[in-house]
Amino acid sequence: MAESLEPTPVVTTTVGRYLATRLVQLGCRHLFGLPGDFNLNLLDEMLAAGDGAGGDIVWMGSANELNAAYAADGYARVGRTVGALVTTYGVGELSAVNGIAGAYAEDVPIVHIAGLPSRASIRSGARLHHTLLDGDFLHFVRMFAEVTAAQAVLDGEDAAAEIDRVLETMLATSKPVYLGVPLDVARAGVDASRLATPLARPASDPDAVAAFAEALRARVERMDRLTVLAGPGVHRRGLEEGVARLAETAGVRIASQVGSKAILDETHPASLGTYLGRNTLDPRSQAVVDDAGVLVMIGTVFSDFTTGFFSHRYEPAHAIELALDHARIGPAVYPAVRLQDGLAALQDAVADLAFALTADVPPAEPLETPRDDSAPLDHAALWAVLQEWIDGPAGAGGTTLIAEAGTAFYGALDLTLPARSDLLGQPVWSSIGYTLPAAWGAALARRDRRPVLVIGDGSAQLTVQELGRLLDQPNAPVVLLLDNDGYTVERKIQSPDAVYQDIPRWDWNALPAALGARAARVHEAATPGELRGALAEAGDRSTSHFVRVRLGRDDAPRLLVALAAGIAEANARA
Structure with missing residues (x-):
């Protein structure tokens, strides 16, 4: 009698676990975002994905979705990997759209995963919270189509194939993509055998x-x-x-x-x-x-x-x-x-x-060291002192310098960065507030490098909620808060004394502890000598450091002064 041949059983997993496994395969081990009722099934499944993925994916809860998008961006840039964030439908995903647009403008691969209402609710046009009460549940998918390279709202039957298609587009284009996961689809079963074939960028012809x-x-x-x-x-x-x-x-x-x-x-x-x-x-x-x-x-x-x-x-x-x-x-x-x-x-x-070939490379001109350590601190002295510090033992282990759009970024361009250093900024999109959450993402992505964030007071007020999370990282971040009383970069372009250039004055020294970083060391520097002393103490990598750097309202790095003049000229012509 012939032996009966039984079909090989299909190994299944859930949509959420499949997606988490794919992310880990791509080198993404941290998931940023916020919970909401439409993404809770998804989060439970993604965070339950186990060692079959080569390790778990770790949840990094953020204070808001914009910060989560910025953190995922910094994570992807510095880690040379992909970033990921999860938001809830409507109110959550729209809070993240600015961060995703910046990633699109600057070619940063991020997958934005939105938890959607159930398929039945979508089909019936149910009048649910977080909707526009018009029965159309695809408003926000269409919005993200403008700032992502691929989009999909997953259904149970082809969810695995759609996840792979969207992620492969992200790899090919180095741009963000969007996945909408309905509430009931997150736990739907899919064939897990596809996971044996890794995703990859398309090869050259x-x-x-x-x-x-x-x-x-x-x-x-x-x-x-x-x-x-x-x-x-x-x-x-x-x-x-x-x-x-x-x-x-x-x-x-x-x-x-x-x-x-x-x-x-x-x-x-x-x-x-x-x-x-x-x-x-x-x-x-x-x-x-x-x-x-x-x-x-x-x-x-x-x-x-x-x-x-x-x-x-x-x-x-x-x-x-x-x-x-x-x-x-x-x-x-x-x-x-x-x-x-x-x-x-x-x-x-x-x-x-x-x-x-012949070589005729011009030598670099070093920044001039401040001559008076007791003089009021200005940008020329600030960047010279920071150069000394990065060149010294403090920078020997590797540094990720994160510089905010405006005075910080264009001052950082004046530095000469040694080996095992990186500069993280956002020069094209230039959304102020980007770097503080991005520094948190960068700290997670590169544990082997110390994050050093330089950010202005106006920018910091937008996204400061993540300061505690940043300063709590084990690679002992250093934050230089440039306290110059408002939007200096805008003052350099036009109307320096206008009321819209002013910001509320905060008690910056109290902020790290208030936001959860109670172990962080707090310093204040108003002269080159005080800054040099604060940075010397920040050489201690057993804890993080927050330095309030006091600068004149209208002082700016030499490069920013030239660029601001160019912007002002262009605005005048317009």
Whole structure:
């Protein structure tokens, strides 16, 4: 009698657990957000996903959804991974939309997961709380379609396939995506066998790579030097080591864009620092980029802030460009040549020609050390003292410097960052308040580096609710609160004495303990000497430190003064 063959049983899991497992597979082990009645099933399932995913995903509850989005953004940028947040329908997800839009503008991969009402409620148009009472439950999905690369509202039958489709789009585009999970779908069963096949970014077209490499070699062999402008795409693809290897070739000079500072150790002989058009701090570096015979742009973005309000003199259309999803040599475009393969082709082309290249990298000009430690503190002294500290033992273990849009960010661009350092900012979207929650995300993503946040008082008042969570991190964050009595960057642009430039005066020294960071050390600095002393104490990594830095209302870093003049001029023309 023939032996009966029984079908192999299908191993199932729930939608929530499947999604959590996929996130962990992609390197995301922290989930930001807030609970709400429409996402509780989802949260219970996601947080129950176990060791089959290679480890659990950890919940990081935030004070509000905007902060959660910012934290997920910082987590993804610094960790070179993906970020994730969970919100509830309507009121929760709309609070996060600004953070998701910023991630879209700056190519940060985040999955925004919204807990929706049940499928029955959606189909019947039930008049539920958090809705607009019009029976249309897809208003907010359509809103997010404007600021995400892919969207899906999951149904039970094809939920696993839809999750994979949306996450693969996130990987391919390096942009945020949206998943709506109805209340009843979170616990619906799906086939778990798909989890055995990891998700990955799409590969390059081998024929396109070969054609590009051949044309690139023909173009490069006619050059006697190579000037590179590296942008944020290098960070998004984790290709910093590739750029560093390129810098070892004789005659290669590398400048970074705003938003991609410290792609290369800025003490390296090939480093040109940060390029910002006519506002570049070292004019010799500006000349090297603008006068390059052929400029090579790697992962760059083109905007008013990255070009010094379009004061650049190089012509992007004539450049060699390595973008996230294509390569270009002048007008010739090579689709489906991914950034990592374009960079590898460039390394190969240059390596054979290194003997023909010449090096003429200008040396960096150091910041001037303050001469009077008892004088009122200004930005020139602030950044010089911070440079000393980062160069010393305090920065030896690696630093993530997080600088808020405005005075902090454009002061930080004046620093020379050593190896194992990173600068986190948001130069394109430039949403004030971004960096405080983003610093929390960055602290979680890179435990091996110490977070140092520099943020103005006006910006901090937007998102200060996460200060306690940030200062409670074990890698002993340092927060420099620039207390300059309002919106200094806006004062530099227009109407410095207008009432709308003022903010309430807070008791900043009392805030860390009030927000839960009772063990944090609190310091105050109004002179270079006091700041140097506070930072010396902050060298103690057994606890976190909060430094209130008192500055003049109208004082600003030299780069911001120049940029603000450009904005004012543009506004006047408009």
